[in-house]
Amino acid sequence: MINKIFALPVIEQITPSVSLRKIDELEAIVVDHPQARGSFTLQGAHLLSWKPAGEEEVLWLSDNTPFQNGKAIRGGVPICWPWFGPGAQADLPAHGFARNLPWALTAHNEDESGVSLTFELQSSDATRKYWPHDFTLYARYKLGKTCEMELEAHGEFEVNSALHTYFNVGDIADVKVSGLGNKYIDKVLNASLGQLTDGVQTFPDRTDRVYLEPEECSVIHDASLNRSIDVIHHHHINVVGWNPGPALSVSMADMPDEGYKTFVCIETACASAPQKATADKPARLAATLRVAKKA
Structure with missing residues (x-):
């Protein structure tokens, strides 16, 4: 799928490294820079x-x-905002509306280290159907040797949010994640409280855990791809570890049966x-990703 995106015809060459394309119904921003390649859809600033x-x-x-x-x-990285998980009512979209609406690309810059992009979503009639507040939400990215992501929400309200990052691994059976802290809410087991004994999470079956005391950096140890990935968290309260496992994966139409x-x-x-976002202080959530080392 990713190779298909880079083969799409260019609609507009925005800068030497940034182009506008279209994948099916959605406009896409493609980054092809000496330091990194990347791609986005304007829907969801995804x-x-x-x-x-x-x-x-x-x-x-x-x-x-x-x-x-x-x-x-x-x-990729769905933006879950202004709520995480199911909506307060059954007719509200899961994980909020920000990932399902079109954003505007409002700023871009590139230099020898990479490409920076800013996307913006503002309150509108479309958002007020789901949520009564006025807001301006920015998603900022810098793609290079590292990947920096930041959400910044302006207005007066309270929100729950997540950068719901899907990481490519060789085989989930060979993956361990450290730096999560020990205490977690287990959403597979009716939101019961659980405790890791050694600070290391593995994924033998369906897993959905909200870690309550995470460290600043989670490390994905991937034996199959012979690498580790650092996930450095900023302005966060939790880290969520999720994998659907085989049964749920088969039931999901938008995932290959063995996608998990x-x-x-x-x-x-x-x-x-x-x-809490106030007029004086926006709410922020951010992460920095880097391929740390090859074992």
């Missing part, structure tokens, strides 16, 4: 892929996901408690 020069793809994107107006994309084997989600989040 980072689909990031590949630093000389490395394997860092993010995972489903081959089955639809690129249709208003439909959530499976993979080749990704893990380690999410920078404010899930167990809300963040």
